[in-house]
Amino acid sequence: MTRPIAFIAYPDCQMLDISGPWQVFATANKLSGETRYRLSLAASAPGLITTNGGLAVKADCAVSELSHQPLDTLLVVGGSGVMQARFDPALTAAICKLAPQVRRLGSICSGAFLLAEAGLLDGCRVTTHWRRAEQLAREYPRLAVEPDALYLESRGRYTSAGVTAGIDLALSLVEADQGATLAGQIARELVMFLHRPGGQSQFSEMLRGQSRAGPLKRLLDVLHADPGGAHSLESMAAVMAVSPRHLTRLFKRHLAVTPGTYLTRLRLEQTRTALLDVPNVSLEQLAGRWGLGGAEQLRRLFQRHYGVSPSVYRQRFHHGRSEPLQGDTPCR
Known part of the structure; x- marks a missing residue:
């Protein structure tokens, strides 16, 4: 046909x-x-x-x-x-x-x-x-x-x-x-990966921050250097010497998200890289390393943000053979 x-x-x-x-x-x-x-x-x-x-x-x-x-x-x-x-x-x-x-x-x-x-x-x-x-x-x-x-x-x-x-x-x-x-x-x-899922983000939080940082650059440098650190709203505001409320306003104005959402997306980006680079890693290990709660919370966040589960993501984008992830549903 x-x-x-x-x-x-x-x-x-x-x-x-x-x-x-x-x-x-x-x-x-x-x-x-x-x-x-x-x-x-x-x-x-x-x-x-x-x-x-x-x-x-x-x-x-x-x-x-x-x-x-x-x-x-x-x-x-x-x-x-x-x-x-x-x-x-x-x-x-x-x-x-x-x-x-x-x-x-x-x-x-x-x-x-x-x-x-x-x-x-x-x-x-x-x-x-x-x-x-x-x-x-x-x-x-x-x-x-x-x-x-x-x-x-x-x-x-x-x-x-x-x-x-x-x-x-x-x-x-x-x-x-x-x-x-x-x-x-x-x-x-065409020498490319299998097509990316439609829900996958257009660009990384690193690029988003670099292109739109404005007065937030000092804080973003701190977050990017240690995404898994204990960054509370109060501690992030302290880096900028502003109140938590004003920090939230700055993020919404320059990045169109709250500080917490930006940090979560940045941490998810680290887990996405680790899925392809670190063999035999479990979701529980990834969640603990990057401050994303437990395996189930990480799985839900990953699915919501990228449109696929961590296992499916690894299957589609890993260069070699990928083992099923502990804590996630098997790849199909």
């Missing part, structure tokens, strides 16, 4: 938002030895489109022409040009016309703005590049924006975070269509 997939592009779109997912589907064709996916690139008009990196791509057809052919999946790519493209009435009208005809409608990165402007994401849980998430939530309050997710499916709509997360989304679509075996073969062919 051949599934037609179309990408919608526009001037100043992100090149990798096209080429990354496109290559996943193209590799599915190559490895299976048959045309599982028929790919096309559409724009307001056929012809060359200059991406925001300066490299030009060629649109096969106009978006309006897609309604005259069978179409399984429609994906809107992201890029800086979406801020102008979303206000093109002919483009949004054409996408609205196509939406009821396709089995799957989705966006990559900031392409969510175009679907949101067309009213096609109302009432859905969505994600986008973390840098644009706050703007998306503010400008389109009918959306439930989850800024940390890599990709999401909600009410038949698919959205993904920035650039490489589009590859993860494409792999998840191939797995749904063709099974995990082919998806795994594609991941190996």
